Amino acid sequence: MKMQILLLTLVLGLVCADQVPVLENDVLISIQLNTLQIASSNKGKITNEGPFQAYARQVELNPQNGKIFFTFYVKENGVCVQKLAEGTKVEDNVYQVTYSGENVYKILYKDENAMIAEINNKDAEGVETNIIVLYGKESDISEKAVAKFRKITADLGIPKDNIVNIISSDDCPAI
Template identity: 35%
Template sequence: KMKVLLVTLILGLVYADPLEEPLLDEYCLEISGTWYTIYEASANIEVISENSPLSGYFRHIECHPDGETLLVIFYTKENGICQLYNKQGQRIDENWYTTNYEGKVDFSFIQQAKDFLLIYVINKNEEGNVFEVVGALAREKDISEENYQAFLEFAVENGIPKENIVKVIDTDTCPE
């Protein structure tokens, strides 16, 4: 009996695949990679002005294999100088993440196409003020008219007037 158990254990170890990694969920697979911020909008236009910390120039999103965390790499400008940030978001709900940046930030990416995302950001700063920002992200440095219309509709649905939409890619002078 002992030999049978030993042989079973050895066979189990031989055929087990210790290098097998968990598969990324479909959402993470689709959003990982290079992204650029094309447009941003907010009911409070000042929070997305060029030197505001909430005006971000995205570069990369990378999901952790377990799907519970993701890394967001982006720039902001301070006095016209690009500042690089690497922020890790922790999943708090399906497709919702949270991180600390200028207070607490909850954010969600809403996939529209393989090359186009909408982002919804809720920032609660140290003073307790809450700001909502929406953005249009793309794999290239421009979006189609159809994608712009989807972003415009998304902004208006979230109570943001059309005149508060800013084409931030036009002020993106930060490194790739």
């Protein structure tokens, strides 16, 4: 019986070690996800290889040092190019990130399978753009998350024509 308990403990330990870290009392959180839909007040930023036509792969948060890290792809001449961006916490769920200008990145909603973020971008020319991103661990997420994304974009006055179903053009590799 002691041997069975020891074996069960070992198996549970190995299974738990293989799981993605989650935020528990200031421990690193690492989320594997994909960009599903993206909306923007400036559609050029999210289409035709614009800088925010980004195919997300991973977001890592480190509450101990207030950092957020993004791993994603953009397409340059039709080729997927991996990018990394880093930000610093400004307040709860709000980060200052430098990528294609200065950005305020706000996590607006998250559940077990989806996350919605708002990016306020100010590029090198001083042009300000509002971007809303719907991420998912898989392409099948709750209707609640999709409805929330649609409501946020509508509340910000982003036209439906400025919403891109980006997952349909995602042929970039996993990390």
